[in-house]
Structure formats: C-alpha cells, structure tokens
Amino acid sequence: MFIHFLTKENLAIAALTIGLSACDTSTNQSSLVENDPLVEHIDSNILPKDDFFLFANNGWFKQHPIPSSEKSNGIFQTIQDSINADVRKICEQSANNTTSKKGSNEQKIGDFFFSGMDTLSIEKKGLSPLSEQLKKIDGIKSTNDVISVTAQLQEIGVSPLFSFYIGQDQKNSSIYSIYLSQASLGLPEKDYYFNPSERTTTIRNEYVKHIATLFKVMGKDASYCDNKSAAILRLETDLANCSRKMEDLRDPYKNYNKMSVADAEKNSPTLQWSSIFKNYKLTNIDTVIVGQPEYYKGLESILKKHDIETWKAYLTFNLIDEFASDLSSGFVKENFHFHSTIMQGVKEEKPRWKKIVESTNGYLGELIGEIYVRDYLPKGAKEKMLEIANNVRSVYAEHIKKLDWMSEPTKEKALVKLNKIGMKIGYPDKWKDLSALEISRESYVSNIIRTSNWHFNYMLQKWGKPVDRSEWNMTPQTYNAYYDPTNNEIVIPACNIIVPGYENKMPDDALLYAIIGGSTIGHEITHGFDDQGSQYDENGNLKNWWTAEDRKKFMEKTTLIVEQFNNYVVLDSLHIKGENTQGENIADLGGAIMGYEAFKKTPQGKSSEKIGGYTPDQRYFLGFGFSWMIQQTDAALANQVMSNEHSPASFRVIGPLSNIPEFYAAFGIKEGDKMYRNDKIRVKIW
Numbered sequence: 001m002f003i004h005f006l007t008k009e010n011l012a013i014a015a016l017t018i019g020l021s022a023c024d025t026s027t028n029q030s031s032l033v034e035n036d037p038l039v040e041h042i043d044s045n046i047l048p049k050d051d052f053f054l055f056a057n058n059g060w061f062k063q064h065p066i067p068s069s070e071k072s073n074g075i076f077q078t079i080q081d082s083i084n085a086d087v088r089k090i091c092e093q094s095a096n097n098t099t100s101k102k103g104s105n106e107q108k109i110g111d112f113f114f115s116g117m118d119t120l121s122i123e124k125k126g127l128s129p130l131s132e133q134l135k136k137i138d139g140i141k142s143t144n145d146v147i148s149v150t151a152q153l154q155e156i157g158v159s160p161l162f163s164f165y166i167g168q169d170q171k172n173s174s175i176y177s178i179y180l181s182q183a184s185l186g187l188p189e190k191d192y193y194f195n196p197s198e199r200t201t202t203i204r205n206e207y208v209k210h211i212a213t214l215f216k217v218m219g220k221d222a223s224y225c226d227n228k229s230a231a232i233l234r235l236e237t238d239l240a241n242c243s244r245k246m247e248d249l250r251d252p253y254k255n256y257n258k259m260s261v262a263d264a265e266k267n268s269p270t271l272q273w274s275s276i277f278k279n280y281k282l283t284n285i286d287t288v289i290v291g292q293p294e295y296y297k298g299l300e301s302i303l304k305k306h307d308i309e310t311w312k313a314y315l316t317f318n319l320i321d322e323f324a325s326d327l328s329s330g331f332v333k334e335n336f337h338f339h340s341t342i343m344q345g346v347k348e349e350k351p352r353w354k355k356i357v358e359s360t361n362g363y364l365g366e367l368i369g370e371i372y373v374r375d376y377l378p379k380g381a382k383e384k385m386l387e388i389a390n391n392v393r394s395v396y397a398e399h400i401k402k403l404d405w406m407s408e409p410t411k412e413k414a415l416v417k418l419n420k421i422g423m424k425i426g427y428p429d430k431w432k433d434l435s436a437l438e439i440s441r442e443s444y445v446s447n448i449i450r451t452s453n454w455h456f457n458y459m460l461q462k463w464g465k466p467v468d469r470s471e472w473n474m475t476p477q478t479y480n481a482y483y484d485p486t487n488n489e490i491v492i493p494a495c496n497i498i499v500p501g502y503e504n505k506m507p508d509d510a511l512l513y514a515i516i517g518g519s520t521i522g523h524e525i526t527h528g529f530d531d532q533g534s535q536y537d538e539n540g541n542l543k544n545w546w547t548a549e550d551r552k553k554f555m556e557k558t559t560l561i562v563e564q565f566n567n568y569v570v571l572d573s574l575h576i577k578g579e580n581t582q583g584e585n586i587a588d589l590g591g592a593i594m595g596y597e598a599f600k601k602t603p604q605g606k607s608s609e610k611i612g613g614y615t616p617d618q619r620y621f622l623g624f625g626f627s628w629m630i631q632q633t634d635a636a637l638a639n640q641v642m643s644n645e646h647s648p649a650s651f652r653v654i655g656p657l658s659n660i661p662e663f664y665a666a667f668g669i670k671e672g673d674k675m676y677r678n679d680k681i682r683v684k685i686w
C-alpha cells in the first residue's frame, strides 16, 4: 500500500533515504521485495507498450481518487501533505508559545498563523484592513491618478497594468536592472480572452459573474455589479489584445529592450516612470529594460479609451480579488467558487488549518524554513543529494563529449558552462533577515499586506548594490526546483529527498536516480541547455556561444520535440502547446537520459538482479514514471495546457521515454506499439 506519511514519520523516511549509499542498497535489496511501493503502483491490466504512464501508476490512482478538496492527487500531494504536517507543527507550536520574544521568528510565525485562524476577528473586521487602499482608489480623478494608485498597489503585492521588477541584468548578470514587463491578466493567459471553445467561453462568462459577485459581497448595487463586471472584461480584453502570448515570451532577446527612462516615457507618456521611481525612493536610474514595448504603447491608448469610473472599478476588483481568500466568509466563498471550482475543478474547501498552514508557509516561508531545516531535516540529506548531483553532472560531461551533432568548439563551450553550473542543494548558508517585518495577532489581512510590502522593499533595496548570488528563491520545504539562467545555477530544496512510501525500507538507486537524479537534478541542469537557457553563457549573460551551424542543428532538434508534443491530445480537442512547453520537454528528456546514465554507474545499475520482479533498468523507468505520478481534474488539466509551460504529468513520462532506446529495450517496445516512435522522428538532443 502507498502510505501517506504524516508527522514524525517524515523525518524517519528521509533519514532512511539519505542514509543509504549505493553499496548499502545492494546488501538490503531483499527487504525491498515485499511491499514495494514501486511495484504496487503498477496496473497490470495495462501493458507498458500501450501506455507506460498508466502501467506504472494506475494501480495507485485506482486506490487514491482525487480528494474533493484538491485539484490533483499523487506524488506531489503526498509529499505536500507530509510537509504540511511538519509546517503545521511549527505553526501551532509557535502560536501556542505566547512568551516568545517579540520580533523572533517564532513570534512572527505564531502570530501570523493565529491571526489566520481567528475567523471571528476576520469576520468582524470585514473590509476595514483594506480601507486605506479603497480610499485611494475612490479618490482617483484622472488617468495619471490611475497610474499613481496602481504603482502604490504594487507595493503590497497587487500588480494590475504593469509589472515592475528589479533583477539581474540579462546581458550583464553582475548588476541589477529594472524590468518593466506586461502585467499578468485576471484570467491566466491571453488565450482565455479570445479562444472560442465552449470550455473557454464558459470560463469567460463565469469570470464576469465572479467580478459581479465580489462587488455584490462588497455591498455594491445590482446595476453597478452588472455594468462594471462587463466593462472590466472589455477592459481586460483590450489589455490581453496588446499582450504577448506565452509562446512569444520565450525569446529572451525580444524581451530585452534596454532604453532610457525618457524613451520609455515617450513610448507611453501617461506612465511617468521617473515619478514612480521617485516614490519608490529609487535614484540614479539611467535605463530600464522594457519587456514588451508594444504592450506599453497599447496601454497608453487603453488608458484613454475607458472612463475613470471603469478604471476605479477595475482597480477595486484587482485589490479585492487578490485578498478575497483572506477576507470574511462571503469573499472566501466566491473566491473558492471561481478560482478553485470553476478554474480547477475542486469541489469543496480545504479545512481552515490547512489553508492557513499553506498561507503562513507561503508568506513566511523563509522563517519556517530555518526551523524546518533545524528540527525536521535529517542530517546528511544535503550530502546525498549533492553526491547524486555530482554524478549526474559528470555523466553529462561524458555525454556532451560524445554528441554526434555538435562541433568541437561548441562542445568546449558547453562543457565550460556545464562545469560552472552552481549547485545550491538543500538550504541556504545564510537566511534572509526579516527583523524589520512586524507581525501581530491583530489582523490577518494587515499581516499579509505588511509581508508583501516587506518583500517589495527587499527587492527595492537591491538597487545599486552588487548582485547577491548566494540568494535562494525557493524555501527548503518547497517540493520543487529551478534553474536560474542569470546565475547559471540549479537550486534543489532539501525536501526533494523525500520518496513517498518508503517508510520502512530504503529506495534503491534506480528510484533515487530516476526521481532525484533524472526528474529533478538532470532536468534542471538541462534547462541550462534548453531553447532559452542555451542562449546564456557560463556567467549567466545573454550571449551567444554557439557556432551558427551547431545552433541550426540544435533548432532542428527542438523543432522535432515541438512537433512531438503538438500532436498530443489531452482532453477532447485540447492539444499540448508544443512551442510553449518545449523548454520543459527538452529538460524532461535530458533529465531522463542523464539520470539513467548516472544510475548505470551504480552497483545496482551494473547488476542484473531483479527486485520485486523487475530488472534494474525497468525499475529506473518505473521510477521515472513514479516521479510524475499525478492525476488531475479535467478543469485543472485544461488550465495547465492553456497557461502552463509544463506538459501534463502523463506526457512528461510518455513523451521523453518514447524517445529513449534503452526504455524500448527494457520493456520490449516494438514497431507498431503505441509507445513506439519511428527512429526518424525520435528526438535526441542532449
């Protein structure tokens, strides 16, 4: 049985996982034969040659339907449950300790959690924690006021109309630059505003109802609700019209338009950046990087097209929608109805504690991470992951040297870049200092506002300072990972060591190298060499290091993977967007291959001994299937295909494996089988 490990067991499982070295595994293999989760996930009614994803995982899916309070179930949910159990303990213990020092991490975590659980106070306060912002919006008289209030909303994490960001300069990664990009829209992606399909039309109609209902809960009259909700959709459709779609945001050069502040203002005169920067107390700004100049040009005419009352309603809606899940029950209910039920197919709300644990972890993740690492992370987790990471990197190097399509000069450059990839594994050496952040039991919404404002100010204070390359953008208790092209580094948080189901036994190297080596570390390293990452050099600068001929060959290969995924149908007529997902698909394919090759160097990888009836190679590929053991509601699937750059889980298994000859050999895949792809169209990049 697949066990959801909760509370204390988490530590034990991870400890077992990381305590193991390759040699230990071979001596303990007999203990794996019984109750081997990997084997228990299998649905033997399905043949590997027909649908390897379901073969590997459907046994588990049948036993574990999606809970009505979730949009998905599987490996991520199981690990998240385990992390939530630990974080819940951190939150509750902190909240129960009323004597902790004011300003300490415990005090902040405890009071934040307490304020979120204090529904009585939340109900009583109603909209009062937002009264300052609502008053500002109410006082708007001109389009200049619209922009100035929008700029102020950005300071508390509400970001309509424009996106302002201070980050490393893509062409000179050792300095910070100011980025002005197109804003995110109310619906997840541009396509939602124009797609004529029945599914998307329904969502648009529901969205208008959602806006109207939020206004109604605020106490606005019926005609205001009807008129303004329709006007807001028209306004957002105009914004969507001048926004780039996701695919068109993939070219880093097209998103890099460095210009003087004066030129940026000339492009959209109502956006007086210099006065916005002055209000942010930023000085000495010569240039900005405008991501999508045509968006700002378009925004200029949209600002004039809609009347002031519509703009006020639009900003009010943005403010309320951002905080709806944190306000009184009427707002929470409508927020859940639209954002969870309509958009993700979730039937009922999570228990309050879970919601507030996730929110506390979301806002104060750095503080919780410090305690999580100290009290919940077993010693040695970092070392085991680093060992796998180094092994994956060394097979990567061997692999690059052997590539038949790349010339020597480009190979040399690729190897320099590979060897320079920074590896942040586990948790940061130094923690962010949040001492200036004030948290109290008084008001949940005020706590959120102050925390978002702290993060905004943290970003502002970077301006003019040397780049801090030691910074982490993910907490240790986040089951995820990333590659940062401007730092040329992979970041793998500590909790990635968790392999669900292995409470009383150790996962064998086949699993560890599939899940941690392939799907996580190999995947992230490959991002340094995907359609986007490959355009950055070893120092994180957007700078070509390829010969023209090699780049051309690379592009031919990426075209093949785009075509492969374009052909996958997810739901009725909904196809994967091959171009939009290519970076992730390239990373999945590279990860699967590198994890496999690193595994082949372990004692288990070299042996032929079966465990649970499966050979080492078969276990590796089953483990790869396990790393994406996720089932989703149809609504969540559709949402993902339309707005996310990751392919749905099943295709993250079927897609890469059907390109790998060693997988064919392991499961006897032959011409004519559904998992078979002709040699001519099989993709091999890295």
Ligand SMILES: [Zn+2]
Pocket: 523, 524, 527, 584, 587
């Ligand atoms: Zn990725």
